[in-house]
Amino acid sequence: MNQLVYLVPLLPLAGFLINGLFRKSLSKQVVSLIGCGVILIAFLISLGLFWQVKSNGPIIQTYFNFIDIEGLTIPFSFQVDALSALFMLIITGVGFLIHVYSASYMIEETEPHFARYFSYLNLFVFSMLLLVMGGNYLILFLGWEGVGLCSYLLIGYWFKNNDYNNAAKKAFIMNRIGDVGFLLGIFWLIAKLGTVNYGNVFSAAVNLSAVDVTGITLLFFIGATGKSAQIPLYTWLPDAMAGPTPVSALIHAATMVTAGVYMIARSNVLYSMSAITENIIAIIGIGTALLAATIAIKQNDIKKVLAYSTVSQLGYMFLGLGVGAYSGAVFHVMTHAFFKALLFLGAGSVIHAMGSEQDIRKMGGLRKYMPVTHITFLLACLAISGIPPFSGFFSKDEILAAAYAKNPIYWVLGVTGAALTAFYMFRLYATTFLGNFRGTHEQEHYLHESPAAITFPLIVLAILSVIGGWVGIPAVMIPGANVFHHFLQPVLTTEVVSEMPHTTEWLLMGVSVAIATIAILWALGKFSKHPELGEPSGVGKFLANKWYIDELYDGLVVNPLNKFAGFLKNVVEKRGIDGIVNGVGRFVLYASRQVRLIQSGQVGGYILFMVLAMIVLMLIWINDGYIYTYLSKIF
Amino acid sequence: MPIQYYIFLSLALFCIGIAGVLTRRNAIIIFMSIELMLNAVNLLLVAFSKMHHAVATAIDKGNTVGTDGQIFVFFVMVVAAAEVSVGLAIIVMMYRNAHSVDVNFLNRLKN
Numbered sequence: 001m002n003q004l005v006y007l008v009p010l011l012p013l014a015g016f017l018i019n020g021l022f023r024k025s026l027s028k029q030v031v032s033l034i035g036c037g038v039i040l041i042a043f044l045i046s047l048g049l050f051w052q053v054k055s056n057g058p059i060i061q062t063y064f065n066f067i068d069i070e071g072l073t074i075p076f077s078f079q080v081d082a083l084s085a086l087f088m089l090i091i092t093g094v095g096f097l098i099h100v101y102s103a104s105y106m107i108e109e110t111e112p113h114f115a116r117y118f119s120y121l122n123l124f125v126f127s128m129l130l131l132v133m134g135g136n137y138l139i140l141f142l143g144w145e146g147v148g149l150c151s152y153l154l155i156g157y158w159f160k161n162n163d164y165n166n167a168a169k170k171a172f173i174m175n176r177i178g179d180v181g182f183l184l185g186i187f188w189l190i191a192k193l194g195t196v197n198y199g200n201v202f203s204a205a206v207n208l209s210a211v212d213v214t215g216i217t218l219l220f221f222i223g224a225t226g227k228s229a230q231i232p233l234y235t236w237l238p239d240a241m242a243g244p245t246p247v248s249a250l251i252h253a254a255t256m257v258t259a260g261v262y263m264i265a266r267s268n269v270l271y272s273m274s275a276i277t278e279n280i281i282a283i284i285g286i287g288t289a290l291l292a293a294t295i296a297i298k299q300n301d302i303k304k305v306l307a308y309s310t311v312s313q314l315g316y317m318f319l320g321l322g323v324g325a326y327s328g329a330v331f332h333v334m335t336h337a338f339f340k341a342l343l344f345l346g347a348g349s350v351i352h353a354m355g356s357e358q359d360i361r362k363m364g365g366l367r368k369y370m371p372v373t374h375i376t377f378l379l380a381c382l383a384i385s386g387i388p389p390f391s392g393f394f395s396k397d398e399i400l401a402a403a404y405a406k407n408p409i410y411w412v413l414g415v416t417g418a419a420l421t422a423f424y425m426f427r428l429y430a431t432t433f434l435g436n437f438r439g440t441h442e443q444e445h446y447l448h449e450s451p452a453a454i455t456f457p458l459i460v461l462a463i464l465s466v467i468g469g470w471v472g473i474p475a476v477m478i479p480g481a482n483v484f485h486h487f488l489q490p491v492l493t494t495e496v497v498s499e500m501p502h503t504t505e506w507l508l509m510g511v512s513v514a515i516a517t518i519a520i521l522w523a524l525g526k527f528s529k530h531p532e533l534g535e536p537s538g539v540g541k542f543l544a545n546k547w548y549i550d551e552l553y554d555g556l557v558v559n560p561l562n563k564f565a566g567f568l569k570n571v572v573e574k575r576g577i578d579g580i581v582n583g584v585g586r587f588v589l590y591a592s593r594q595v596r597l598i599q600s601g602q603v604g605g606y607i608l609f610m611v612l613a614m615i616v617l618m619l620i621w622i623n624d625g626y627i628y629t630y631l632s633k634i635f
Numbered sequence: 636m637p638i639q640y641y642i643f644l645s646l647a648l649f650c651i652g653i654a655g656v657l658t659r660r661n662a663i664i665i666f667m668s669i670e671l672m673l674n675a676v677n678l679l680l681v682a683f684s685k686m687h688h689a690v691a692t693a694i695d696k697g698n699t700v701g702t703d704g705q706i707f708v709f710f711v712m713v714v715a716a717a718e719v720s721v722g723l724a725i726i727v728m729m730y731r732n733a734h735s736v737d738v739n740f741l742n743r744l745k746n
Contacts, residue, residue: 603738608657 004045005061005078008088009129011038015122023115032103035118039099039125043092050085060135074196077135083330083491087132087262090337094254095125097457101345102246104453105352117157124150128255132262137186137196140263144182144227147256148175154251155243164242174236178226185219202269217270217277224260229311230318231288235550237311241303245348248303253310253344254337261317261333265326265492272324272494282322286413289315293420298536298544301358302347305428310340312421316399319414324496325402327488331472332395338468339383339392342461346377349450349458350432355443360428361533365437369447372455374433376462381429383465385422385516391469397509398472404508405498415512422516426523434528476505641682648675662726662736673715680704
């Protein structure tokens with residue numbers, strides 16, 4: 001099994017190459033067969049590796065030296081341990097379902113574009129696998145950049161629409177800002193320790209000074225804020241919804257955006273050494289969770305609500321990381337991958353049935369037209385709202401319990417966010433699926449349940465959303481049932497295990513579930529009969545406009561940069577650079593016009609110049625030695 | 636006779652030749668001026684050759700040091716004679732074409 005490790009990322013790469021290079025000649029059936037097939041095989045190998053890791057411990061495979069220079073050797077190696085095995089299963093498993101879904105969802109595209117889509121998707125899976133399987137920070141960074149590129153390519157998949165291109169550029173640039181921080185962190189690490197291999201770094205970490213650890217972890221965290229859409233770099237994620245819906249499900253909900261969580265969980269040894277960074281992460285995490293949740297309440301685009309919900313849930317994961325509940329955060333990554341992918345795919349099914357309509361104000365009453373989509377969507381909403389026994393409850397509970405142990409204020413804010421989550425999810429659910437249909441007659445006539453290739457992934461993900469949390473049942477309910485925590489123990493060595501009285505823990509759970517239930521019932525009562533259709537005003541308008549954060553960034557960063565670029569273009573470029581180039585040309589023209597007058601046609605004049613030149617040459621020849629010594633003194 | 640006299644005479648002849656070439660427009664006069672310059676050089680060659688040879692024979696009779704300058708003069712004269720024939724032919728052709736031997740008529744390459 002160990003020899004097959006390299007096949008896991010290599011298969012999607014092969015799929016990318018085949019689909020990408022032969023996109024004009026392959027039929028859609030072949031393309032989807034290759035695209036889905038490579039991911040399925042990778043998933044099966046990952047499953048084998050998972051059991052291998054579970055029984056025999058981590059696998060480390062080194063292939064060749066990626067960088068080999070004086071004083072620095074970075075091997076190209078894969079490290080498959082509990083954490084990466086888990087991520088590999090999520091990436092290939094959820095990835096496979098989304099590939100199957102895409103094969104039906106994108107069927108209306110023309111053949112080359114269909115193949116282009118699948119090749120990008122395979123390239124993404126390859127990069128993401130590289131990210132989680134890499135045995136050192138450099139390989140992680142390779143994957144990190146690769147997923148950023150694929151995200152850009154897929155957001156701008158419909159490249160004829162300029163808004164989509166701008167959204168893609170926004171995502172790429174925002175990610176770049178974070179990547180620079182991450183790269184600087186890696187440089188710092190190399191400068192201090194001379195290695196980037198996980199094992200060597202974590203064993204040598206005790207030698208780092210407090211300043212170094214805080215600096216490195218903060219720079220890494222800047223990278224994570226870009227990739228995982230945290231304050232202040234989160235604004236790209238809602239715009240990234242320009243891409244096809246399965247892309248939003250795979251990249252911008254289930255996998256890529258959790259790369260930051262993976263990276264910090266992977267570096268838990270470093271993070272646990274710096275209390276400052278941990279506090280910053282917790283504060284930014286809970287801040288993002290609340291900010292995005294408030295924005296989500298007032299969005300009317302079905303995908304925008306889910307996008308802000310993703311940002312908010314990522315905030316929870318970072319809260320978990322910040323309070324030391326690493327396995328809780330990773331647990332939430334897993335359950336979130338299930339129910340958020342399900343929500344996006346369900347939204348895709350709805351959009352498909354509605355003929356590309358995304359505004360929930362024009363939906364309503366879809367329950368009776370799309371039974372499978374409706375039931376699976378409802379299960380996902382219950383899971384994300386934290387209702388037991390659905391998966392979201394267990395992961396969110398683990399994070400909230402750890403937050404309470406660290407600081408009760410985090411818990412209060414976290415429960416507030418959970419209530420907001422339940423509220424906006426059921427506002428979305430009620431407006432979309434309950435009440436009467438509000439679209440046109442034409443749309444109503446066209447409404448239908450999606451084909452099996454779309455409903456099959458929905459059903460599988462719905463089952464996972466329901467039972468996926470049962471691997472992490474807290475000890476207070478059934479002692480020893482938290483196998484998830486136990487499984488990750490060897491990697492997450494610095495996990496903070498919060499000990500608190502059982503009554504407190506039961507109370508915390510009860511309060512959060514009660515608040516979430518109240519929020520759900522309130523949302524159902526408020527929106528199932530009378531969905532808000534008008535334009536919001538007052539605070540609602542402020543929230544609907546996303547706190548005017550985009551406008552703030554435009555004013556603070558984008559416009560000044562545009563002005564500066566305009567100055568460079570119009571003044572420095574036109575007057576300065578062009579002036580020099582044109583000036584040289586003009587000077588040569590002018591000089592040649594003057595020198596041309598010497599050619600008078602008078603033979604006597606020519607002879608005169610000849611004689612003068614001879615005299616000059618002779619003078620030079622006679623004084624050769626003097627001139628030479630003089631020149632050698634100057635130069 | 637001191638060598639300086641020869642040098643000054645040769646220099647004077649050469650300068651007259653240059654001045655003639657630069658100032659005159661008549662091709663034949665220019666030609667004569669060129670001949671004057673050649674002869675100035677010839678004179679100098681012969682003078683130096685004689686001087687070196689005199690010094691050398693004073694030390695050892697019967698050697699040939701410095702005589703190559705005089706041989707060189709013969710070559711110059713031969714080449715000059717060849718050049719004169721070509722040059723005069725050009726002037727004849729020029730007169731046939733332009734009915735003049737004024738070099739300023741040879742400005743057809745201008746512009």
